[in-house]
Amino acid sequence: MANASNNLKVKGNISDLIIHDVMIITMNSEYKVYVDGAVVIDKDRILAIGNTAEILDKYDAREIIDGSGKLIMPGLINTHTHVPMTIFRGYADDMPLHEWLYDYIFPVESEFVNAENVTLGTKLAMAEMLRSGTTTFNDMYYHIEDIATVVDQVGMRAVLSESVIDFPAPNSPTPEDGLKTAEQLIRKWGNHSRITISVSAHAPYSCSSELIQSAKALADKYQVPFNIHVAETRKEFEQTMKDFNLTPVGYLNQLGVLGPNVIAAHAVHITPEDIQILIQRSVSVAHNPECNMKLASGVAPIPELLKAGVKVGLGTDGVASNNDLDLFDEMNTAAILHKLNSKDPTVLDAQTVVEMATMGGARVLGMESEIGSLEAGKKADMILMDMMQPHAHPIYNIYSLLVYSMKGADVESVIIDGKFVMRDRKILNLDEKSLYSKIESVAVKIREKNNLLTLKKPLKD
Amino acid sequence: MANASNNLKVKGNISDLIIHDVMIITMNSEYKVYVDGAVVIDKDRILAIGNTAEILDKYDAREIIDGSGKLIMPGLINTHTHVPMTIFRGYADDMPLHEWLYDYIFPVESEFVNAENVTLGTKLAMAEMLRSGTTTFNDMYYHIEDIATVVDQVGMRAVLSESVIDFPAPNSPTPEDGLKTAEQLIRKWGNHSRITISVSAHAPYSCSSELIQSAKALADKYQVPFNIHVAETRKEFEQTMKDFNLTPVGYLNQLGVLGPNVIAAHAVHITPEDIQILIQRSVSVAHNPECNMKLASGVAPIPELLKAGVKVGLGTDGVASNNDLDLFDEMNTAAILHKLNSKDPTVLDAQTVVEMATMGGARVLGMESEIGSLEAGKKADMILMDMMQPHAHPIYNIYSLLVYSMKGADVESVIIDGKFVMRDRKILNLDEKSLYSKIESVAVKIREKNNLLTLKKPLKD
Numbered sequence: 001m002a003n004a005s006n007n008l009k010v011k012g013n014i015s016d017l018i019i020h021d022v023m024i025i026t027m028n029s030e031y032k033v034y035v036d037g038a039v040v041i042d043k044d045r046i047l048a049i050g051n052t053a054e055i056l057d058k059y060d061a062r063e064i065i066d067g068s069g070k071l072i073m074p075g076l077i078n079t080h081t082h083v084p085m086t087i088f089r090g091y092a093d094d095m096p097l098h099e100w101l102y103d104y105i106f107p108v109e110s111e112f113v114n115a116e117n118v119t120l121g122t123k124l125a126m127a128e129m130l131r132s133g134t135t136t137f138n139d140m141y142y143h144i145e146d147i148a149t150v151v152d153q154v155g156m157r158a159v160l161s162e163s164v165i166d167f168p169a170p171n172s173p174t175p176e177d178g179l180k181t182a183e184q185l186i187r188k189w190g191n192h193s194r195i196t197i198s199v200s201a202h203a204p205y206s207c208s209s210e211l212i213q214s215a216k217a218l219a220d221k222y223q224v225p226f227n228i229h230v231a232e233t234r235k236e237f238e239q240t241m242k243d244f245n246l247t248p249v250g251y252l253n254q255l256g257v258l259g260p261n262v263i264a265a266h267a268v269h270i271t272p273e274d275i276q277i278l279i280q281r282s283v284s285v286a287h288n289p290e291c292n293m294k295l296a297s298g299v300a301p302i303p304e305l306l307k308a309g310v311k312v313g314l315g316t317d318g319v320a321s322n323n324d325l326d327l328f329d330e331m332n333t334a335a336i337l338h339k340l341n342s343k344d345p346t347v348l349d350a351q352t353v354v355e356m357a358t359m360g361g362a363r364v365l366g367m368e369s370e371i372g373s374l375e376a377g378k379k380a381d382m383i384l385m386d387m388m389q390p391h392a393h394p395i396y397n398i399y400s401l402l403v404y405s406m407k408g409a410d411v412e413s414v415i416i417d418g419k420f421v422m423r424d425r426k427i428l429n430l431d432e433k434s435l436y437s438k439i440e441s442v443a444v445k446i447r448e449k450n451n452l453l454t455l456k457k458p459l460k461d
Numbered sequence: 462m463a464n465a466s467n468n469l470k471v472k473g474n475i476s477d478l479i480i481h482d483v484m485i486i487t488m489n490s491e492y493k494v495y496v497d498g499a500v501v502i503d504k505d506r507i508l509a510i511g512n513t514a515e516i517l518d519k520y521d522a523r524e525i526i527d528g529s530g531k532l533i534m535p536g537l538i539n540t541h542t543h544v545p546m547t548i549f550r551g552y553a554d555d556m557p558l559h560e561w562l563y564d565y566i567f568p569v570e571s572e573f574v575n576a577e578n579v580t581l582g583t584k585l586a587m588a589e590m591l592r593s594g595t596t597t598f599n600d601m602y603y604h605i606e607d608i609a610t611v612v613d614q615v616g617m618r619a620v621l622s623e624s625v626i627d628f629p630a631p632n633s634p635t636p637e638d639g640l641k642t643a644e645q646l647i648r649k650w651g652n653h654s655r656i657t658i659s660v661s662a663h664a665p666y667s668c669s670s671e672l673i674q675s676a677k678a679l680a681d682k683y684q685v686p687f688n689i690h691v692a693e694t695r696k697e698f699e700q701t702m703k704d705f706n707l708t709p710v711g712y713l714n715q716l717g718v719l720g721p722n723v724i725a726a727h728a729v730h731i732t733p734e735d736i737q738i739l740i741q742r743s744v745s746v747a748h749n750p751e752c753n754m755k756l757a758s759g760v761a762p763i764p765e766l767l768k769a770g771v772k773v774g775l776g777t778d779g780v781a782s783n784n785d786l787d788l789f790d791e792m793n794t795a796a797i798l799h800k801l802n803s804k805d806p807t808v809l810d811a812q813t814v815v816e817m818a819t820m821g822g823a824r825v826l827g828m829e830s831e832i833g834s835l836e837a838g839k840k841a842d843m844i845l846m847d848m849m850q851p852h853a854h855p856i857y858n859i860y861s862l863l864v865y866s867m868k869g870a871d872v873e874s875v876i877i878d879g880k881f882v883m884r885d886r887k888i889l890n891l892d893e894k895s896l897y898s899k900i901e902s903v904a905v906k907i908r909e910k911n912n913l914l915t916l917k918k919p920l921k922d
Contacts (some may be wrong), residue, residue, distance in 0.1 A: 364817030409870030443855030
């Protein structure tokens with residue numbers, strides 16, 4: 001119902017939703033910002049965007065919202081995560097990646113990653129992502145049909161890839177089973193408006209060259225993204241140098257698996273020659289600064305990658321190594337980390353970082369014509385931020401404010417595919433409170449198991 | 462009024478407040494954590510702390526609160542900031558420290574730092590600090606009586622130092638005026654239960670040796686803390702090496718101004734010999750990791766300082782260079798920055814970082830017998846965190862959860878000196894909403910001025 005107080009002129013069709021008198025960061029190619037803007041949403045798409053006066057003169061809608069005191073920006077895009085791993089949040093910290101992965105994570109994954117826990121962990125992750133402004137995420141894990149079912153119910157947008165690895169995975173006794181599952185699911189979910197199913201290979205150090213090639217061939221067959229962890233640690237770099245006399249990127253290039261649908265997670269230990277390979281093959285990079293810092297893996301050369309023209313998006317990685325899914329935190333960390341690392345406080349300015357978390361992420365996923373910016377015709381994926389917070393004032397440069405001062409917790413509402421998924425801090429399709437006790441019950445079991453593992457360490461690197 | 466449903470046995474005196482059935486992180490010398498704890502507050506102090514059953518058996522109170530779903534921990538201590546600078550949040554970013562300071566900050570300070578704007582900026586800072594869990598802060602700035610007046614009204618605990626520098630400061634035509642003001646205020650506010658007035662010298666590069674010595678002598682005369690920025694940038698290090706053939710720390714040592722009441726902010730560019738000087742002189746260090754990263758100043762050798770036994774606290778620095786006052790962010794950044802910098806993911810584990818932000822800060826301020834941990838007899842300065850958040854689950858290691866996952870925005874209530882200062886996210890003695898438009902009006906004027914400055918750059922380094 002149109003708000004009578006607004007004197008609207010109804011012209012032809014009535015759209016679904018107008019939000020007006022709101023600051024809008026579009027992230028379009030001109031970085032247009034509306035100080036007093038309005039956006040019109042119809043079905044799943046943005047019908048129009050402009051100044052409030054113009055929009056209210058031309059459009060009417062079934063619901064009209066006064067956005068005073070709020071800011072609208074594109075929903076954030078998390079280009080690398082493993083959402084069911086929320087059940088392992090904080091379970092093993094303050095240790096190196098290989099010890100963490102082989103002594104702590106792989107053993108509990110084999111025991112606790114089942115359909116029920118994947119569903120629980122995904123719900124928890126979904127709540128956390130929505131509450132901190134993420135609308136789209138790119139996941140690599142197991143049991144992805146269970147993940148997809150939750151994503152479908154809750155209303156997020158996601159690329160979900162079945163991950164293959166050289167030892168028995170939680171739902172695949174062999175990697176071949178994993179590939180078979182992936183193919184079935186790609187076909188089954190092929191027409192979903194918000195969910196893309198794809199395939200991943202875990203990493204050069206945990207997958208045979210044949211497995212990486214088979215997984216990539218499957219991704220190519222269905223033209224879906226292909227994820228792989230690449231050059232995350234110095235150890236991995238040294239391993240491929242020793243085994244093949246090639247860097248991890250050089251090794252993958254030699255395998256013939258690099259291409260425009262490849263998303264290389266991390267890319268920390270890469271050489272200038274590797275950057276040339278990435279740009280030649282149009283490979284994307286998912287940058288996870290907090291995880292790389294916490295595991296002491298190193299710093300990905302993001303300013304150099306951006307300068308070379310490589311597509312770069314931001315990611316959180318899984319919460320077992322971050323330990324959260326908050327891309328506002330990640331934006332802040334990315335901005336200040338690369339200043340420190342380059343000894344140059346002018347690199348990765350705030351606008352560049354917001355770009356990485358929005359349009360950059362969309363390009364990484366090959367979805368830049370649909371999401372990542374607020375423009376007429378694109379999908380209506382956006383977040384409303386509450387600016388009535390002390391750290392949101394004063395406003396000099398809005399990108400600085402978003403990156404250096406504002407928080408995930410300032411996200412008040414989330415619209416995905418034209419629908420409110422969170423409204424006034426309430427997630428509409430998820431019962432969060434009942435979730436917490438269920439999650440804690442799983443944690444009790446993992447904690448008991450963990451004590452055993454700590455003593456016995458059954459799997460060694 | 463006691464809650465009748467609790468079957469309390471009234472034994473002697475009735476205290477002011479009991480919070481029960483709550484998880485309590487004490488940060489006492491044994492790092493005691495109560496999973497089902499209770500705390501008794503009477504007047505400004507903690508009367509008792511223990512398990513809920515024991516406490517409810519022994520104590521009664523005028524107000525009894527069920528803390529289920531919450532966590533209580535000591536209020537965080539910000540050991541280095543400049544609170545009125547909130548009016549400059551985001552005004553000049555993505556540039557080096559000296560350009561930022563001399564071309565942007567000093568010019569607007571001389572124009573806009575007056576009693577009215579200091580009061581406004583301090584109120585905004587206070588709102589932000591309380592909302593992110595800070596109960597005590599250590600400030601160095603000008604117009605400190607105006608700061609003190611706001612701190613007194615709002616109810617926070619603070620050390621406020623009048624800062625002297627070798628050119629006209631906002632409220633002191635000469636540094637001697639600044640010292641005179643500091644001495645008057647130290648005497649006037651000497652008996653305040655929450656406010657300590659002290660004195661600071663800006664930095665070795667901006668104060669003459671005589672001025673540093675006079676300021677330090679004044680601090681010693683009244684036995685109050687003495688703040689000074691030390692070895693923040695490589696440029697400063699090179700300057701004292703060139704001028705005196707001494708490091709900044711070595712130079713201050715030669716001036717005879719280092720001692721147990723000295724708080725060295727930053728201490729980024731220090732040598733192993735400097736660390737020996739700091740430990741010999743019992744000097745404290747205020748560590749500001751986000752500011753040091755954002756300005757590309759470098760990384761303070763915190764693991765080495767802690768190993769040597771130097772007192773280290775966490776700080777945010779002013780919001781003009783951070784750009785927020787959130788110590789939860791700062792804890793997370795400190796923990797992951799030093800892992801990266803040391804190439805060792807085991808350094809600065811989560812418990813060590815929480816210690817820095819609580820007891821560490823108390824030691825830096827010489828207040829460790831009064832604040833920093835929750836123990837019977839100490840001041841009742843504590844924060845209540847809302848654990849009914851997706852990122853607060855599951856709970857394996859509570860320190861990991863606090864440092865790597867939880868946020869300033871999870872702080873629900875704040876008690877300082879035994880009184881609620883923020884309750885259920887409402888700050889009791891501050892009208893926040895009316896503040897924002899006043900702050901934006903100041904920003905409009907600064908923005909106009911800034912355009913002129915950007916063109917003319919009247920002050921050069």
